[in-house]
Amino acid sequence: MMDTTNKLTEWVNQYTDSLYNWAFMKVDHAQTAEDLVQETFLAAHKAIDKFQNKSQPKTWLLSILKNKIADHYRKQYKMQLVNESEISKEGSSDVLDKFFDAGGGWKKDMRPGEWESNETHLLDNYDFLEVLKGCMQGLNKNSFLALQYKFLDEKDSKLICQELEITPSNFWQILHRAKIQVRGCIDKNWFNN
Amino acid sequence: MLSCRKATELIEKKQITGLSKKEKIQLSMHTKMCKYCHRYDVQSQQLEQYIEAQIMAEPSNGKAPKHELSELKKRINSQLSK
Numbered sequence: 001m002m003d004t005t006n007k008l009t010e011w012v013n014q015y016t017d018s019l020y021n022w023a024f025m026k027v028d029h030a031q032t033a034e035d036l037v038q039e040t041f042l043a044a045h046k047a048i049d050k051f052q053n054k055s056q057p058k059t060w061l062l063s064i065l066k067n068k069i070a071d072h073y074r075k076q077y078k079m080q081l082v083n084e085s086e087i088s089k090e091g092s093s094d095v096l097d098k099f100f101d102a103g104g105g106w107k108k109d110m111r112p113g114e115w116e117s118n119e120t121h122l123l124d125n126y127d128f129l130e131v132l133k134g135c136m137q138g139l140n141k142n143s144f145l146a147l148q149y150k151f152l153d154e155k156d157s158k159l160i161c162q163e164l165e166i167t168p169s170n171f172w173q174i175l176h177r178a179k180i181q182v183r184g185c186i187d188k189n190w191f192n193n
Numbered sequence: 194m195l196s197c198r199k200a201t202e203l204i205e206k207k208q209i210t211g212l213s214k215k216e217k218i219q220l221s222m223h224t225k226m227c228k229y230c231h232r233y234d235v236q237s238q239q240l241e242q243y244i245e246a247q248i249m250a251e252p253s254n255g256k257a258p259k260h261e262l263s264e265l266k267k268r269i270n271s272q273l274s275k
Contacts, residue, residue, distance in 0.1 A: 005274050012269050016262055024260070034265050041269050096198060104196025112232040115239070123246045132247050151248040157209050168210045176205035183233070183240055 040065045095177045113193025135185035143178035195223045
């Protein structure tokens with residue numbers, strides 16, 4: 001319908017920039033971000049009947065984009081798992097060995113230090129968010145993707161495991177390794193412990 | 194007796210699949226006695242909030258490197274009118 005195409009064209013002109021920004025922040029790759037934005041508008045075109053002015057166009061488009069990004073992560077994650085299972089055969093070390101001694105106790109310089117109890121105001125602190133971002137970017141790809149996937153969509157863990165084709169046990173072990181590293185990094189670089 | 198290593202694993206497991214009764218008791222006993230793992234437990238929960246905020250944050254305009262989007266828009270619009 002001409003009407004639909006006109007509306008979509010308007011949206012393309014209006015929202016491409018902000019959708020692209022969002023996508024780029026997530027996938028860190030210009031071409032991929034462009035492709036995801038394109039897929040988003042094409043999907044919106046097909047599903048326009050579902051829109052029905054129930055929400056803001058931007059909100060709706062963003063939700064489609066998030067799904068596309070989640071699909072992208074899922075593909076990357078599966079590829080990554082294949083790569084890493086080949087690497088681990090060569091007996092690579094476990095991330096957890098960095099934090100714990102042979103007896104399973106905390107290594108002296110890795111012991112959790114004290115954090116201020118004033119949690120929520122940190123979320124408004126740009127410098128803190130930059131440190132946090134740096135800590136997350138320091139993760140290996142597997143861990144980073146698992147975190148992104150977990151939080152991007154408020155999905156149930158069971159559903160996430162099904163989609164990524166891993167067991168819940170694998171899932172929490174990967175998350176654990178991711179979080180223990182991020183926690184340690186923030187502990188040292190923000191709270192100076 | 195749980196090792197600290199095992200305790201931190203259970204702290205994460207608790208969040209995703211939940212713990213067995215035995216594991217709950219073991220963890221509770223450990224964190225009552227080990228201040229580091231107790232801190233880890235508290236901080237791990239705080240971390241959930243921080244990471245979620247980081248991941249869900251809408252990027253403010255201008256954070257992505259400048260990228261010319263007019264070609265993309267043309268391409269999309271021509272796809273849409275097919």
